[in-house]
Amino acid sequence: MIAHAEETYALRRNALVRELGDRGIEAHGASGMNVGVPVRDASAVVAGARFRLSAGPVRRITAAELEPADAARLASDFADCSVSPMPPTVGDPLRQARLRARSS
Template sequence: MYGLLTDEGTRTLVSRARETYALRRTALLRELGARGFEAHGASGMNVWVPVADESAVVNGLRSYGWWVAAGARFRLSSGPGVRISVAELEPADAARLASDFAAVLGESEATYGG
């Protein structure tokens, strides 16, 4: 384990991953924010977006081809939300995901009343 933690190649790889996740996370946060969504993500590969109905958003985004996680298993005291991984999200796709997210919330409100 010590060898892995001190290996320069490993450190370079982890640094590159950190930078890539930050770029992808920032792109998604920016696009969601531009559409009025209060999303959170300060580090790592995930973004948290508060929503009223986790299941409606998860299922709605799935119909657009996106796979996100309902937040129930990731939270202790916060309200409902979805967890979006940016691990494989290309920054160029962030706008499409945010637009689809907005469409799903519009559909969810029309169907479930909010």
């Protein structure tokens, strides 16, 4: 049962890392159910520090229930919200403007 969970998480995690990479977004995840996307401002991800062993500050995307077929859409949506390959912090004014424009 544990081996099956490891295989499932790896399949989902690797699909998301690949799709993000195809969109020019650096992402990594060597094990578990999460993918990390580096950020410029560590203050944006302080709460996630307890989930990192040695990596720098990242936005953590959980792929636990992500079907591999849905990874492309999630990666595209994430890319649409990003200003650069290293996504902006939550308080980034340009990001906020883009999000407002998308919702109108």
